[in-house]
Structure formats: structure tokens, C-alpha cells
Amino acid sequence: MTDSPASAPVLVLIDKVTAGGPPLAEGETGWHVVDAHEPVIDVADLGVTRGDGVFEGLGVADGAIQALEPHLRRLARSAAMLDLPELDLDVVREACLASARLHAPAPFLLQKLVVTRGVEGGDGTPTAWVRTDAMPDHSHERRDGIAVVALDRGYRHDVAQTSPWLLQGAKTLSYAVNKSVLREAARRGADDVIFVSSDGYALEGPSASLIARFGDRFVTPSTDQGILEGTTQAAVFETLEALGHKTAYELLPMESVRAADALWLASSGRQISPISSLDGVPVAFDRDFSQDLADAMEARRD
Ligand code: PLP
Secondary structure, eight states, rough: OOOGGGGEEEEESSSSBEEEEEEETTTTSSSEEEEEESOSSSSHHHHHHHHEEEEEEEEEEEEEEEEEEHHHHHHHHHHHHOOOOBOHEEEEEEEEHHHHHOOOOOEEEEEEEEEEEEBSOOOOOOOOOEEEOOOOOHHHHHHOOOOEEEESSOOTTHHHHHOOOTTTTTTTTTHHHHHHHHHHHHHHHHHHOOOOTTTTTOOOSSSSSSEEETTTTTEOOOTTTTTTOOOHHHHHHHHHHHTTOOOEEEOOOOHHHHHHHHHEEEEEEEEEEEEEEEEEEEOOOOOHHHHHHHHHTTTTOO
């Protein structure tokens, strides 16, 4: 089935993904647009066969990519953690901008930026692309909140220090576990998950950062625990600070989370959604305050 032009995804392949090497010739961009429905990825690509690579998911609001620079920095950090070659972020940035620009106008789009270790047996050049497509509708989550369950991630909170080879805290393509926990959540009648370290600290969702409210203090788990630095959570904190609230990055024992005044999951796709229950226990949420935060997140244009 072909998409109507208004919803057709825009796929940009990034040819010059690594830094160094010969500079681009006059008129060369280092990327090119391909038909999103044509087969372009080698089946021996290590991203496909091993999930060996990194990615970012970026929101595009009225054509503007939200938090592009924080996403690029995180991509570079993830790539470094996987010992991938240093990326040419200037080319990657231009490819992202082009992919957003070439899509038919829409209030909100989702962009997936992927860098793999390249084709098995090849010369080690990463494969990279950026694809802009429709954003799934998350409005019901924002309105009604989400039911979450706490699931053990099986690693201590200091796993990033003790076992860096486990790549906790890198945004790798190996998201089978992040998807499996959603099926476990569904089996328990919930929509989403809070990962908990084996020593009892709340970490993050499988595709979102956790924010907890205690009075006028807003806390997110500190990012040295093998979790991602959320670009949306950072923007939420900026908004909260501008409103005069205190914010903090801390170790957050699960008992504290259960006693919080309010909880949210924040990510580029959903922006920010209130949590309405945790392990079947209702969690209060202020609908108007949550909606104001979501509106502020959606209004971001850089
Ligand atoms: N934590 C994980 C594991 C994620 O996959 C994501 C986003 O996909 C986030 C947190 C939130 O990050 P961001 O707000 O930058 O989208």
C-alpha cells in the first residue's frame, strides 16, 4: 500500500556518517533522499541481525525538530559507548533537518535517527538513516493518564559503573526487552512500566523518563544509574524552574515513588503523560497542571 502524499514517510540515507576523511566536495551534502518504500538496508546489516547500533527518536513540531542538539549529543554519547566511529554530527544534523523539511506539513511528526555498526563482513562503515513519519496519537494518555507497573530490571543502580559493557544508559537498537516489558505490563492490565534496579531504586520507563513530584520539588532519577538523559525531562525541568519550582536528580527508592504526590513519564513522542496508577494503586494527578506541562512541551520549537 502506498501512503497518500500527506502521510508519506521521508527517508534520508546518511552517506557520510563518520567524522574525518575527505571533506565534502562543493555541492555534496553527505546524505540523499530515497523512496521510503524501497528496500535499502542490507539483510546482513548488524543493526538488523544483532541490534548492534544506536538510535534517537525526535519530535517534530510544525516542522521544527525539538531538542535536536541534545538528541545529537546523546547519539554521539551512545555511539561512543558502543565504540562506534566518531560521527559527523554536522552531516547528521543536516540530514535530520532535510528529512523534517521534506515531509508534508503536520502539527506533529516523529523522526527516527538510526546508526548501525554497518554490514557484517564489510569495511566497518556505519549504516545511518533518518526517517520522518506520522506521530502516534498520545492525547488520550495525556488526558486520562497511564497505568504503570514497576518491573525489576535485574541490574543494580550502579551497573553503569560496575559493568559498562552492558551498555546500560546507551540508547542502543536492542530494544526487545523494552518492548517485552510492555507486553508484561499489558498482561498485568497496565499501559507502561517503571524499571526498578535490583536494589530497589526507580530508574526510567522502557521509552521514557520518570518524574516524581513531592510538594513543589520535582525529582527525576539521577542519570548515572545506567539510564538515559531524557531530552524531554530536561525541558520539563526548565519549564518547572521558570515557574519557580525546585528540581533535582536523585537516587529515588521505589518506596519514595509510591509516596510521591504525582508521577509522570516524559519522552519525545508522548511529551509528558501523568501516571494514574502504579501497580494497581491509584495515583492522584492534577489534570490541568499536567495539561499545561504537556502544552509547554508541545510548544517547543527547538
Ligand atoms: N528512557 C528511555 C529508555 C528511552 O528510550 C527514552 C526515549 O525514547 C527516554 C528515556 C526519554 O528520552 P527523550 O525524552 O529524550 O525522548
